[in-house]
Structures are given as C-alpha cells and as structure tokens.
Amino acid sequence: MKYVLVSGGVISGVGKGIIASSTGLLLKTTGLAVTSIKIDPYINIDAGTMAPTEHGEVYVTDDGGEMDLDLGNYERYLLSSLSRDHNITTGKVYQHVINRERIGHYLGKTVQVVPHVTDAIQEWIQRVAKIPVDESKAEPDVCIIELGGTVGDIESAPFIHALSQLQRKAGKGNFVQIHVSYVPVIPPGPGGEQKTKPTQRAISDVRSAGLNPDLIACRCEQPLEDSTINKIANMCSVEQHQVIAVHNVTTTYHVPMLLEKQKLISTITDMLDLKSIPQTPERKEQGSRMWNDWCDLARGQDFLHDSVSIALVGKYTSLHDAYISVSKALEHAAMYCHKKVQIIWVDSSHLEDDTASPADYHKAWHAVCTADGVLVPGGFGNRGTEGMMKAITWARTNNKPFLGVCLGMQLAVLEFCRNVANIKDVGSEELHPKAENHAIVYMPEVDKGKLGGTMRLGRHPCVFQENTEWSRLRGLYGPSVSQIEERHRHRYEVNPDMIEQIEKAGLSFIGKDTKGERMEIIEIKDHPWFVGVQFHPEYLSRVLSPSRAFLGFFAAAAGCLDEVSKAVVLGQRSIGRKQ
Numbered sequence: 345m346k347y348v349l350v351s352g353g354v355i356s357g358v359g360k361g362i363i364a365s366s367t368g369l370l371l372k373t374t375g376l377a378v379t380s381i382k383i384d385p386y387i388n389i390d391a392g393t394m395a396p397t398e399h400g401e402v403y404v405t406d407d408g409g410e411m412d413l414d415l416g417n418y419e420r421y422l423l424s425s426l427s428r429d430h431n432i433t434t435g436k437v438y439q440h441v442i443n444r445e446r447i448g449h450y451l452g453k454t455v456q457v458v459p460h461v462t463d464a465i466q467e468w469i470q471r472v473a474k475i476p477v478d479e480s481k482a483e484p485d486v487c488i489i490e491l492g493g494t495v496g497d498i499e500s501a502p503f504i505h506a507l508s509q510l511q512r513k514a515g516k517g518n519f520v521q522i523h524v525s526y527v528p529v530i531p532p533g534p535g536g537e538q539k540t541k542p543t544q545r546a547i548s549d550v551r552s553a554g555l556n557p558d559l560i561a562c563r564c565e566q567p568l569e570d571s572t573i574n575k576i577a578n579m580c581s582v583e584q585h586q587v588i589a590v591h592n593v594t595t596t597y598h599v600p601m602l603l604e605k606q607k608l609i610s611t612i613t614d615m616l617d618l619k620s621i622p623q624t625p626e627r628k629e630q631g632s633r634m635w636n637d638w639c640d641l642a643r644g645q646d647f648l649h650d651s652v653s654i655a656l657v658g659k660y661t662s663l664h665d666a667y668i669s670v671s672k673a674l675e676h677a678a679m680y681c682h683k684k685v686q687i688i689w690v691d692s693s694h695l696e697d698d699t700a701s702p703a704d705y706h707k708a709w710h711a712v713c714t715a716d717g718v719l720v721p722g723g724f725g726n727r728g729t730e731g732m733m734k735a736i737t738w739a740r741t742n743n744k745p746f747l748g749v750c751l752g753m754q755l756a757v758l759e760f761c762r763n764v765a766n767i768k769d770v771g772s773e774e775l776h777p778k779a780e781n782h783a784i785v786y787m788p789e790v791d792k793g794k795l796g797g798t799m800r801l802g803r804h805p806c807v808f809q810e811n812t813e814w815s816r817l818r819g820l821y822g823p824s825v826s827q828i829e830e831r832h833r834h835r836y837e838v839n840p841d842m843i844e845q846i847e848k849a850g851l852s853f854i855g856k857d858t859k860g861e862r863m864e865i866i867e868i869k870d871h872p873w874f875v876g877v878q879f880h881p882e883y884l885s886r887v888l889s890p891s892r893a894f895l896g897f898f899a900a901a902a903g904c905l906d907e908v909s910k911a912v913v914l915g916q917r918s919i920g921r922k923q
C-alpha cells in the first residue's frame with residue numbers, strides 16, 4: 345500500500361480537503377485504484393451530533409455513517425463509495441481501545457496513548473486502506489490520508505505520532521506527505537508582499553513533531569512569485585519542485601488542473617515508484633477518459649454565461665458549508681444544462697412577518713419571488729419552518745419549480761395538508777407536538793432517548809408506485825426504472841394513516857419503501873415541477889452523473905426540462921452532447 349498524507353499548518357480552512365481530493369483524482373486518472381481516509385482529531389464519535397452552523401454539513405455514507413463533509417469531496421472526486429470507518433476520530437479510537445481494555449485485551453498492562461492508542465490508529469488505517477471503494481472493486485493501490493486541523497493542536501498529537509510510525513513502517517518509497525500551508529499577502533491585494541514566515545514556522549513545527557513533509561502546498565490568494573517559491577525552498581531546505589503553488593481559482597474544479605500543471609503526478613509517481621504497480625490497459629484508458637471529461641467540464645464552466653437563480657430557503661444559511669452537497673448537486677445539474685447556478689441564500693426566518701425586521705423580510709421575499717426555483721433543504725427543529733412553508737406556498741401557487749429535501753419534503757406535505765386538504769390543527773410531531781393531527785410522525789423503530797447514530801440512516805431502496813408514469817421525476821429515469829436507491833437521514837416520516845386523504849386532495853406519493861409503508865417521494869401533477877423527497881439525493885450526485893431530482897428541478901427552473909429528460913434517458917453526459 346502506498347500512502348499520501350495531507351496535513352495542514354498555519355491555519356485551517358484553506359482548502360486542504362480540496363488539495364487532498366484533487367491529488368487523489370489525479371492519481372486515479374493514471375489508472376490507479378485510490379481510496380481515502382479522513383482523520384478528525386475531535387472527541388465526537390462522528391459528525392452526527394454536531395451543529396451544521398458550526399461544522400458544516402453532516403455527510404452520510406451508504407452504510408449510514410454520519411461523517412465530516414470532506415468525505416463528500418472524496419466520494420465526488422474519486423467516484424468512490426466510502427464507509428463509516430473511513431472517517432477516524434479521537435472518539436472512535438478511544439472507544440475502540442477502551443472497549444478492548446474492558447474485555448482484557450491488554451493482558452493487565454497499563455493502557456497508554458503510546459503505544460496502545462497510536463497502535464490502534466495505525467491498525468485502523470492499514471485495515472481500512474485495503475477496503476475496495478470504487479466500481480472496479482479492486483483493492484486500492486494508494487490511500488490518501490487527510491489529517492484534519494493543523495499540526496500543533498493538542499488533539500492531533502497522538503495521530504501525528506502514529507503517522508510518523510506508519511511512515512517509518514511503510515518504508516521509503518511508500519509514504520509521501522504533502523503539508524498545506526498558507527502564504528498571506530500583506531497588505532492584501534495587488535502590490536502586497538507574499539509572506540513566507542508562517543510557512544517556515546509551519547514546516548519547522550511539523551518537523552519537530554516527527555514528520556518530514558515531501559511537498560509543501562502553498563495556498564495563496566494570488567499566483568506565487570518565483571522569488572516566493574525560491575525563498576520557501578531555501579528556508580525549508582527542499583527543492584523548488586517540492587513547493588506547489590495553489591492560488592485562488594474561479595472554481596475548485598480547476599485545482600486538479602493547477603496541480604497537474606506543476607507536475608505533481610510525475611513527482612509523486614517518482615517518489616512512490618508508482619510505475620512499479622501493475623496496471624491493465626483498460627484501467628489506464630478509463631483513467632485518461634476520466635481526466636479528459638474532467639478538464640472539459642472544468643474549462644466549460646468558464647464559458648457559461650446564462651445563470652439560473654435558485655432561492656435556497658434554509659435555517660443554516662449563515663454557513664454555506666452547511667449545505668455543501670446541496671450546492672454541489674445544483675452545480676452538477678447546472679453543468680449538465682450548460683448554465684451557471686446562482687444560489688440565493690435565504691434565511692427562512694426572514695420570511696416570517698412576526699420575527700424578521702422589515703428590511704430582512706422584504707429582502708428575503710424579493711429573493712424568493714424573483715428566483716427561478718425554490719429549494720427547501722433538510723434540517724431539524726422548529727425555527728424558521730413557518731417561513732419555509734410560506735416559501736413552499738408561494739412556489740406551489742405560482743407554478744415555480746420547487747424541490748423539498750427531507751425536512752423540505754415533510755414541510756411540503758404539511759403545507760398541503762393545511763392549505764389544500766384543509767385538515768384542521770395539523771402539524772408535525774417534531775415541530776408542533778401539541779397539534780391535534782400529525783401529518784409528520786415519529787418513525788416507530790427510531791430510538792427516542794439517544795441522539796447519535798439513531799436516525800434512519802444510509803442507503804435504502806425506493807420503489808416507484810403504480811400509475812405514476814406521468815411523474816416528471818420518473819421521466820428522468822426512463823420507463824425501465826422501477827426502483828432507485830438513495831441515502832437517508834431522518835427521524836420523522838409522513839403519517840401513513842393520512843396518505844389516502846392527502847392523495848385525494850391532489851398530492852401524489854410517487855415513491856415508497858419496499859414495504860409500501862414509508863413515503864419517499866411526493867409530486868403534484870398539475871405543476872411544472874413540485875417534488876419532495878424524504879431522502880437526500882445530494883449525497884449521491886456526481887459531476888458527471890448529477891442527481892436526477894436536482895437535475896429535473898434545475899432544468900425546470902432553467903426552462904429546459906423536456907430536453908434534459910430526453911438527454912438523460914439516452915445516457916448523454918449533458919444536453920446537446922453524446923456519451
């Protein structure tokens with residue numbers, strides 16, 4: 345196994361995840377099988393209980409793991425399917441070691457951070473790195489390990505120690521480290537000076553922690569000057585080709601190309617002797633096709649002019665990362681339609697007349713009323729849900745394309761019950777526990793007491809129902825598809841006892857689970873696009889294979905739904921282009 349460790353110095357949040365996934369993508373395009381592991385040194389067992397406004401979206405894997413959002417980048421870039429074990433946290437490792445201690449595994453020894461925790465980390469990495477993750481089901485050749493946070497944080501010390509031991513054990517030619525640093529420009533903007541001191545400090549910190557980076561990736565707002573690269577190489581005692589410059593680019597899709605231009609792949613290929621790994625001509629061919637497709641799409645993005653505006657009406661809009669997979673899925677759909685997406689972030693509580701200030705209220709309503717489509721994504725708790733329902737009423741009654749995801753779908757059902765089916769005092773058990781009637785109820789098998797990992801999680805099938813061939817969403821799958829699989833994360837569901845009443849009033853349940861008990865997709869026939877899904881289609885959306893629910897919604901907002909439906913059923917990669 346070959347390892348590429350991507351660590352960070354100076355500050356976090358400068359795009360370490362994108363550099364790591366772009367490196368993985370580049371390796372994959374050479375025909376290698378690539379996997380990835382994300383290490384998060386926090387004590388939480390997983391990201392499931394963390395507030396989206398603080399930590400960004402919780403990404404859900406097929407097996408129901410609730411993960412850090414970087415795992416989403418890996419899956420999207422490497423077209424892989426990772427498991428919960430591909431995200432290692434301090435909490436998980438300690439839980440594992442403590443469970444072993446309780447069953448006498450350590451034979452009476454004092455259990456310590458070194459060697460017991462550090463050994464557990466290495467064993468975990470070595471075990472998980474071998475799991476096949478892509479469609480080929482081949483054992484991976486290379487594992488990208490991203491270490492979250494910055495080197496020097498108290499929490500990351502055991503991981504650094506474990507990784508330096510892993511580096512030694514793996515041996516020369518099997519382990520490469522990329523340290524991501526930041527080069528500030530002082531004063532900011534053109535004419536400012538590119539400062540190398542933080543990078544020099546970061547490299548000396550990581551070396552004193554026991555790791556010796558082979559490559560230094562420098563993030564900078566502007567292209568690095570040659571003199572800056574020279575200075576970093578000199579001061580950090582590395583060759584110039586070991587300093588990789590990663591300046592700001594128009595979209596993150598350009599980062600792999602930026603790295604490729606600086607010969608990152610041939611450098612890593614030499615360092616890890618990747619040429620010695622046997623490869624079939626098909627894999628090589630597949631890899632180069634993937635690279636061509638990627639470059640086409642990334643370059644194509646720069647020539648898109650028409651934009652389509654989508655009002656994203658949510659409660660965590662203060663941190664856009666809270667909806668990262670949703671915005672990526674919209675981007676994938678937009679690329680398919682040769683359009684740009686303009687997301688207008690609307691805080692749903694601003695749509696409520698009794699809570700918002702007049703200025704916020706008018707701004708928010710202006711955004712919703714002028715957008716080409718309205719999207720209500722997932723969420724938890726009561727705040728802002730009345731505003732979301734008002735936006736839904738507007739989209740439904742004004743024939744505006746609407747997509748509701750998870751909570752968005754539940755609220756669409758509730759809005760329909762209140763305003764069309766005229767069900768008295770109707771609410772959701774989550775949001776209005778005191779209501780007389782509940783259109784959205786607690787799922788029977790879900791554990792009420794505990795929070796972490798107790799929702800209905802992961803990949804489950806959804807069956808299209810009889811007599812729903814008219815469905816616009818189904819139209820994007822074609823007549824031969826009767827069942828799909830999507831990832832879930834919810835505790836509540838549409839009340840099965842109210843289905844008949846709701847359907848009679850005109851809202852159809854297009855998709856249900858295999859037993860027909862759980863409502864998965866809603867749609868209104870007499871509307872250009874009014875679709876709600878209980879699952880999260882954004883988690884499975886990929887650049888070259890956009891989620892159908894997002895694609896149909898976006899295409900309806902862009903006015904090209906018919907063209908897109910035809911193209912996608914024929915297997916075309918975008919409208920107007922053959923496969």
Ligand code: GLN
Nearest residue numbers: 722723750751834835836
């Ligand atoms: N709060 C809702 C539930 O638990 C919706 C969850 C979500 O949007 N992910 O069912």
